[in-house]
Amino acid sequence: MKVQSKAYKFWRVVLYVVLIGLSVLMLIPFAWMLSASLKLDKDVFIFPIQWIPENPRWQNYIDIWTKIPLSKFVLNTTKLTIIVTLLQLLTSSFAAYAFAKLNFKYKNLLFMAYISTIAMPWQVYMVPQFIMMRGMGMNDTHMAIICLQAFSAFGVFMMRQFYQGIPDELCEAARIDGMSEYKIYSKIMLPLSKPALSTLTIFTFVATWNDFLGPMIYLKTEAKKTLQIGLRMFISQYSSEYGLIMAASVLSLIPVLIVFLSLQKYFVEGIAATGVKG
């Protein structure tokens, strides 16, 4: 027994060492980012690395707002993300309710249209999509990004999966009580689907906030750019202003981290659910 417990203790120690090593590996780039954002450009590459700068240069965080129109970028991205997320939540839960709980003509056909595009990468049709949007006069507008992101097959699919788990009897009972379908949706289904809505919120939020290729293709005017392409533009223009680049990077991460930390549970559950079921 004693030998076994010694071996057990040994493995526990190894386990913790590996764990801590891994977390360091995961966090080091972020730590470096934070530390570099508080340094002068010439101090960034000093070796050995000085993790906590002696004279933290908070000025970087002030300068960045005047060096590039950062507030404009943040405003644009926030606006787009909120509109896209709201539209996505509203329209996909609406459509998903019909697919899960109502019987109607061509239901399977319509649903097949959604399913068949799930496997289609956006990159395959981004060119004709751009041509069409340009034809509608939406080139270089935020409207294009909204239309691009807000109506995904994924959202409908995910919400439908969830609604199917809610017993049909609930809707039947409400129908017998004389509730209209719209009322059943808003008074019964919507409140019940908070977990699924949260999952969809965080997925859409992170995807829209971090999207790069879409805004890069559509948004040309500087005043319309999102945080990601604005940041990228800044990096390629001032590639040696390390401190400022890192300060802007830290700022761009904050909103996503806040949303992620507060909705983390749903994120993890969402991946597990959509992942395992396929």
Added chain:
Amino acid sequence: MAVQNNVDPNMVKEKLARLEPQLAALQEELKNTSDKKKRDKLISKIEYTQGKIKQAKTGERLSRQAKRDLVAYSFIAPNFIGFCVFTLVPIIFAFVLAFAEWDGNNPMKFVALNNFIEAFKNDRFIASLKNTIIYCIATVPLTLICSLGLAIILNQKVKGRNFYRTVSFFPYVASLVAVAAVWNMLFSPQKSGPVNMILYNLGVAAKSLPKWSADKDWVMFTVVLFSVWKNMGYYMVIYLAGLQGINAELYEACSLDGANTWQKFLYITWPQLQPTTFFVTIMLTINCFKVYDIVYMLAGGSNGVLNKSAIVLVYHIYEEAFRNWNLGYASAVAMVLFLMVLAVTLIQFRGEKKYAN
């Protein structure tokens, strides 16, 4: 409720005379069929006919079913219209465009398979295809191993487990532009880059220090390394769900037989996780085919142009479409990408059938 409209009684009679025998015939057929699928079909047909009869009798303009359909369509419409206009139509358009020559302004010209032939003659296309596949072959197994290892460790009862899970997920949610900027600095090709500095202090000669993304032989390696680091947290979550689905009794039985940790992994964990591994492999492969932004940010330099050592398929589509305005050609390349994804998806369907049983 049912509004009695002024209906011509003769018309009603005529309609009923047509519908009622239909209904009777269907009901008779139902009695004689035993196949479940056929029965379901017949039952829905009967319901439909009954609805029609009712409609004829009451003289309502819309049957109950038609009203229900309308309500259902009103639910679907907001999403479906957007989906049709911005996804479905462009997809169909993409198939047409692949066989045409077009710069977006002048009239389109149909060129049959020319775009594809041109693509396979194009050095940059061949290089992009090659790089995409290399990237895929390197990234998929590495990410798989790392995420499985991470999941197994984080499935143990350890203190602060949730903290570690959150941390390993950080890179995945963090925005690419920001973390790529850090990586570019950490893996700076100069000797002063932090990673190179560490290597130098470990005894690597200054001359043989890798130039990372600035070196054509190292650039793909750097990209793969970054991609594994960024994405492993996501696949770890899927593996964690798979691990939690394994019956604990299996491990207990195995312990009673005196199996050690490695044997437990080999005979229980790995075979039980096979469906998960299959799914993760498929998803990873498809995501690797679609890679673009990672390469663009790590290897694109300040002007965002990828040379032959790092060009990938999606970048090739992008440059041909939005820099050279060869829309037809770009769509043909997109079709190649689509066929690759389709092939993997078909494998997935077959696998799903296998694992569902």
